[in-house]
Structures are given as C-alpha cells and as structure tokens.
Amino acid sequence: xxxxxxxxxxxxxxxxxxxxxxxxxxxxxxxxxxxxxxxxxxxxxxxxxxxxxxxxxxxxxxxxxxxxxxxxxxxxxxxxxxxxxxxxxxxxxxxxxxxxxxxxxxxxx
Amino acid sequence: xxxxxxxxxxxxxxxxxxxxxxxxxxxxxxxxxxxxxxxxxxxxxxxxxxxxxxxxxxxxxxxxxxxxxxxxxxxxxxxxxxxxxxxxxxxxxxxxxxxxxxxxxxxxxxxx
Numbered sequence: 218x219x220x221x222x223x224x225x226x227x228x229x230x231x232x233x234x235x236x237x238x239x240x241x242x243x244x245x246x247x248x249x250x251x252x253x254x255x256x257x258x259x260x261x262x263x264x265x266x267x268x269x270x271x272x273x274x275x276x277x278x279x280x281x282x283x284x285x286x287x288x289x290x291x292x293x294x295x296x297x298x299x300x301x302x303x304x305x306x307x308x309x310x311x312x313x314x315x316x317x318x319x320x321x322x323x324x325x326x
Numbered sequence: 327x328x329x330x331x332x333x334x335x336x337x338x339x340x341x342x343x344x345x346x347x348x349x350x351x352x353x354x355x356x357x358x359x360x361x362x363x364x365x366x367x368x369x370x371x372x373x374x375x376x377x378x379x380x381x382x383x384x385x386x387x388x389x390x391x392x393x394x395x396x397x398x399x400x401x402x403x404x405x406x407x408x409x410x411x412x413x414x415x416x417x418x419x420x421x422x423x424x425x426x427x428x429x430x431x432x433x434x435x436x437x438x
Binding site: 247248250252257258259260262265267303305307309312313314315316318319 | 357359361363368369370371374376381382384414416418420422423424425426427428429430431432434
C-alpha cells in the first residue's frame with residue numbers, strides 16, 4: 218500500500234517563529250488532507266489540498282502531486298498551535314485515508 | 327450544519343466484554359469510515375460503509391465489525407475485548423467520493 222512519511226517527527230518553537238512541516242507519499246493520490254489533532258483527540262481539518270497552494274490565515278499548504286509531497290507552513294506560531302499535525306492521503310475509490318505518523322509541535326513562550 | 331457526532335465519548339470495559347460505538351455523519355453524507363488510533367500503531371483504517379454496504383476494510387480481525395443504517399448512521403462493534411483494543415476510535419464522514427473527510431470527536435475506549 219501507499220506509504221506516507223512526515224518530517225520532522227518533533228518540533229519545538231518559540232512563539233512567533235515560523236515552521237514548515239513536510240509530507241512525502243509514495244504513490245499518486247486522489248486527495249490529501251492536513252489535520253491538527255487537539256488535546257482531546259479530535260482531528261481538526263486544516264486543508265483539503267490534492268494539488269496546488271491554499272492559505273488560511275497564518276497557515277498555508279502546498280501540494281506538488283507530480284513530486285509526491287506536501288508542505289504545511291505555520292507562520293508567527295502561537296501556543297495554541299501546539300499539538301500533532303497529520304497528513305493523510307486517499308487513493309482508490311473508497312474513502313480510506315492513509316495517515317502519516319504525524320509531527321508533534323510544541324510552541325513555547 | 328451539525329458535524330459528525332460520536333457516542334459515547336468515553337467508556338471503560340473489561341477483557342472479554344463487547345462494545346458498540348455509534349457515529350452520526352454530517353447530514354447528506356453517505357459514507358462513514360472508522361479509524362483506530364493507538365500510541366504504537368498510529369491512525370489505522372478499520373472499515374468504510376457507503377449506502378449501507380461495506381465498501382472497504384482494513385487489516386483488523388473479525389472481532390471488529392460494523393454496519394450502516396438507512397439514515398447513514400453507523401455503528402461499530404468490538405467483541406471479546408482485549409487489552410490492546412484500548413484506543414481512540416474515530417469516525418469520519420464524506421459524500422462518498424474523493425472529497426474532504428470530516429471527523430468526529432472520537433470515542434476513547436479503555437479495556438481493563
């Protein structure tokens with residue numbers, strides 16, 4: 218099956234810093250999503266981005282489908298950005314997401 | 327528009343018991359999929375239901391089963407619980423195509 222790798226696995230930032238999270242995948246995908254998992258476990262949708270670039274406030278994402286990677290940019294990080302960020306891809310016709318192992322982000326004061 | 331609703335949010339069971347979890351998708355969504363999250367294995371796909379039919383299944387033993395009703399609500403059942411079944415169970419819904427999936431808050435199961 219498809220492999221999804223995320224880097225870095227852990228990231229510690231000071232408030233106000235910028236960061237880039239990377240997601241590499243091993244095959245063509247129909248869909249790619251970025252999620253933020255809050256402390257209670259819920260997966261919060263950040264981006265649905267099978268290709269191209271999108272921006273939402275301090276967050277933006279770029280997927281280069283032909284090169285099989287996606288990047289999530291977080292600018293001017295805040296403590297509320299702390300948590301685990303997951304990339305997930307969908308292949309085939311069924312709604313089955315394959316998740317990466319996540320990037321654990323800690324933003325300190 | 328209401329989001330994906332999962333019940334119960336927390337539950338504690340003992341080994342050998344069974345458990346049923348429920349998921350109500352976003353109105354109009356016909357696909358419901360289930361995922362298990364554990365510290366060791368990460369987020370893994372269990373199965374997906376679309377229009378009351380199981381359309382895809384992950385690599386889990388037969389103790390894990392599910393079903394979907396005509397109103398698209400779904401239930402998953404785990405029989406003969408084992409300690410390793412302790413996990414966060416997440417449900418997601420979408421329109422059944424390649425569109426965006428939306429997740430519920432999860433059901434956190436502890437098996438003692």
